[in-house]
Amino acid sequence: xxxxxxxxxxxxxLRAVDDLSFAVGPGEIFxxxxxxxxxxxxxxxxxxxxxxxxxxxxxxxxxxxxxxxxAVRRRIGVVPQELALYEELTAEQNLATFGQLYGLxxxxxxxxxxxxxxxxxxxxxARRPVKGFSGGMKRRLNIxxxxxxxxxxxxxxxxxxxxxxxxxxxxxxxxxSMNARGLTVLYTTHYLEEAxxxxxxxxxxxxxxxxALGDKEELIRQIGEHDVVRVQVPAAALAPAAAAAAAxxxxxxADLRRGKLEIHCRDGAALLPRLQAELSAGGLGLDxxxxxxxxxxxxxxxxxxRALRE
Amino acid sequence: MNTxxxxxxxxxxxxxxxxxxxxxxxxxxxxxxxxxxMGMIFGDMGGGAPEAPEVTVYDESRGPAxxxxxxxxxxxxxxxxxxxxxxGSWELARSLVDAGRRTASxxxxxxxxxxxxxxxxxxxxxxxxxxxxxxxxxxxxLEEAVLRLEYLSAGRRAEAGFDVARFDSIWxxxxxxxxxxxxxxxxxxxxxxxxxxxxxxxxxxxxxYTLMFVMMFMxxxxxxxxxxxxxxxxxxxxxxxxxxxxxATGLFLxxxxxxxxxxxxxLGLNLLxxxxxxxxxxxxxxxxxxxxxxxxxxxxxxxxxxCRTPGQADGLGMTASMLLASLGGLWWPLEVVPGFMQKIAMxxxxxxxxxxxxxxxxxxxxxxGNAAHLAVLAGMLAVLLxxxxxxxxxxxx
Numbered sequence: 001x002x003x004x005x006x007x008x009x010x011x012x013x014l015r016a017v018d019d020l021s022f023a024v025g026p027g028e029i030f031x032x033x034x035x036x037x038x039x040x041x042x043x044x045x046x047x048x049x050x051x052x053x054x055x056x057x058x059x060x061x062x063x064x065x066x067x068x069x070x071a072v073r074r075r076i077g078v079v080p081q082e083l084a085l086y087e088e089l090t091a092e093q094n095l096a097t098f099g100q101l102y103g104l105x106x107x108x109x110x111x112x113x114x115x116x117x118x119x120x121x122x123x124x125x126a127r128r129p130v131k132g133f134s135g136g137m138k139r140r141l142n143i144x145x146x147x148x149x150x151x152x153x154x155x156x157x158x159x160x161x162x163x164x165x166x167x168x169x170x171x172x173x174x175x176x177s178m179n180a181r182g183l184t185v186l187y188t189t190h191y192l193e194e195a196x197x198x199x200x201x202x203x204x205x206x207x208x209x210x211x212a213l214g215d216k217e218e219l220i221r222q223i224g225e226h227d228v229v230r231v232q233v234p235a236a237a238l239a240p241a242a243a244a245a246a247a248x249x250x251x252x253x254a255d256l257r258r259g260k261l262e263i264h265c266r267d268g269a270a271l272l273p274r275l276q277a278e279l280s281a282g283g284l285g286l287d288x289x290x291x292x293x294x295x296x297x298x299x300x301x302x303x304x305x306r307a308l309r310e
Numbered sequence: 311m312n313t314x315x316x317x318x319x320x321x322x323x324x325x326x327x328x329x330x331x332x333x334x335x336x337x338x339x340x341x342x343x344x345x346x347x348m349g350m351i352f353g354d355m356g357g358g359a360p361e362a363p364e365v366t367v368y369d370e371s372r373g374p375a376x377x378x379x380x381x382x383x384x385x386x387x388x389x390x391x392x393x394x395x396x397x398g399s400w401e402l403a404r405s406l407v408d409a410g411r412r413t414a415s416x417x418x419x420x421x422x423x424x425x426x427x428x429x430x431x432x433x434x435x436x437x438x439x440x441x442x443x444x445x446x447x448x449x450x451x452l453e454e455a456v457l458r459l460e461y462l463s464a465g466r467r468a469e470a471g472f473d474v475a476r477f478d479s480i481w482x483x484x485x486x487x488x489x490x491x492x493x494x495x496x497x498x499x500x501x502x503x504x505x506x507x508x509x510x511x512x513x514x515x516x517x518x519y520t521l522m523f524v525m526m527f528m529x530x531x532x533x534x535x536x537x538x539x540x541x542x543x544x545x546x547x548x549x550x551x552x553x554x555x556x557x558a559t560g561l562f563l564x565x566x567x568x569x570x571x572x573x574x575x576x577l578g579l580n581l582l583x584x585x586x587x588x589x590x591x592x593x594x595x596x597x598x599x600x601x602x603x604x605x606x607x608x609x610x611x612x613x614x615x616x617c618r619t620p621g622q623a624d625g626l627g628m629t630a631s632m633l634l635a636s637l638g639g640l641w642w643p644l645e646v647v648p649g650f651m652q653k654i655a656m657x658x659x660x661x662x663x664x665x666x667x668x669x670x671x672x673x674x675x676x677x678x679g680n681a682a683h684l685a686v687l688a689g690m691l692a693v694l695l696x697x698x699x700x701x702x703x704x705x706x707x
Binding site for chain 1: 314315317318319321322325326329330541542543545546547548549550
C-alpha cells in the first residue's frame, strides 16, 4: 500500500528525512517511532503530497506521490498532530464540511456523517459546538475528519498528544476497530507503549533515518542484548560471586556496578537458581534482586542514545 | 473548475460567521448605530429646512443673451439654478426631471445667441414637472425673462418709457420660442434627495458606513485564515480541495457572499433613514457593491498571506480598514478635505466607491457617468486577486 524508497527531504541545512526506505502492506498498522524532530511529520507530509521530496520516491496505493498527487489524496486520509477542527462549528458541521469538499452530498453525506459520529461515540454530541468538547472528544473527531471520504490508508500523526490515559486508550481502540474493517494505518508516535501495543510493525526513525524495522520480537532480537540481572549481596561476597558468575556459560558480563553485582546473560530467570545456590554454598543470601528484560526502550536507547520523550 | 469544492468552502465561511451570534452585531448592529449617530452629527437630519429644489440649465450657447436669460432666472427663493456641468447632457437634464430629482430643466441651444443676433427665431426648451410649485415658479420666471429679453433685443438697447408698438409686435410675432415639455412623476411625491442638498447627513453616512463596515468585517476575517493556517485546518482543506487555486477561490468567495448579504441588508435598512435614496440606476448600485466587496475580500486574503499570528492579523486588518476608511472619505465627505487628500482618496477603493455613491445620489449619474470609477475598481480587483492568489499559493504549497 505504501512504498518509500531512499526518500530525502531537507529544509535548508537540516536533513529532515535522510535516505528513508520502508513499505507498508494492506491492512497493516505500521508505526513510525521516534523522538520529536526525528522526521516523522515530514515523512507523512511527503507521503500525503503536501511536501515535495528532494530525492527518492514514494508511492501510495500504486500512485507516485509526486506524479499523481490527486490520485494519492483520494486514497488517503490524514490526521494531523494539531486539532485541525473548526471549533465554533458542531461536530456534524465539521464532518459535513469535509464530506462536501470530498464530493459527498445528500443522503450519502448524511449517512457517512452519522456513521462516523457513531464510530467515534460522538453521536450524542453531534450538534454541540466543538469548542465545548473534552480533549479526547476533539481527538476522536480529528481522526474522523480524516476518514470522511472512506480512504484506504489513514496517516495518523501523533494523534494522542496531550490527552489522558483513558482518552488515549479509547483512541487506540478506535484505531484497532477501523483497522479491523480493513483500513491500513501509518501511525507516528513518540510513545513507546502505543507503538508496542498497537502496531503490527514498527520503524524506529531518528535524524530522518530508519534505524530499525520489524515487529516487536524482531526488533528486540535486533538489539542483540541480554537480560540484565542486578544483585545486592553482602560486600564480602561481591568479588567471589562476580568471579563465579563470569565463568558460567551464556554470561557475557559479570562485574561490580554501583555497589551491585551486574550480570548480562541470555536468560536471567534461568540464572537465578544457580546464583542463589552459589551464594548459599558460601553461607550468604540475596539482599535484593532485579531482572531487566530488553524492551523497545532499551533498543531505542541503544540506537539513538536518547530517551524517547526528549 | 470544481464548483462543489467552491460551494463547500463558501458554505464553510457562512457557517463560521453564522455560528457566532455576536457577528450579527458586527455585521448589522454596529454599522447602523454608526450611520445614525454620524448622520445626525453631519447634517440636517430630520429637523432642518430642506434646501430649495433645483432647476438645471443646460446652456450650450454661452453668449450674452443666454447669460442674461440665466441671470434673470436666478435669485429666487422657490428654486435654485444649477448650471449643468460638462459631464451632463440635455437628455440627462430631462431624465432628472422625469425621475423627480430636478424640478425643471432648461435647454439653451448652441445657436441661441447667434439666431437672436441675426434676427432669426431662437428656440428654448423647458422640461418641467407641473405638480411642483417650484417648477411653476421657474416656468413663470422664464417666460418673464424671455419677454424681457425679446423686448430688449427688439429695441437693440434699453430705452426710457414703454413702447407699446414694440411690445405688440413681440406679442404677435415672438422671436424666442419656448417648447415646454411636461415630465415628472405626476401625482407622486418627489424623492427626498430631490429636496435636500448634495449628499449631506445620512446621504453620506448611509453608503459610506456601509462601505466601511463591509470592508472592516472582511478584514477582521483575516484572523480566521491565519488561525486556520496555524491549527492545520488550512492544510486539511488543501488536501481536500485539490489545488491551491481552488482553495484561494473558495476563501475569496466565502467572505464575498457574506459581504454582499451584509451590504444588501445595510443599504436596504438605510432607505428608512430620512433623505436617503440611491439614485435611479440599480445596475450601478449593484455593480459598485459587487466590485467593492470583491476588492475588500481580495484585499483581506492578500493581507492574510502577510500575517503569521492572529495578533498580527488583528493589527494589520484593523489598521488597513481604518486607513482606507479615513483616507477614502468614508468618515467625512471628500469635499471637505484638501485637494491632495482628494487625490489620495481616488487611489483607494474606498474613495472610488464613495464617489460613485455621491454621483448616484447627488447627480443622478448611472453607469455611463460612473464608468471611469467602476473601471478603476475593476482594475484594483484584478491586481489584488493576482497578488492574493500568487502569495496564497506560495503559502500553502
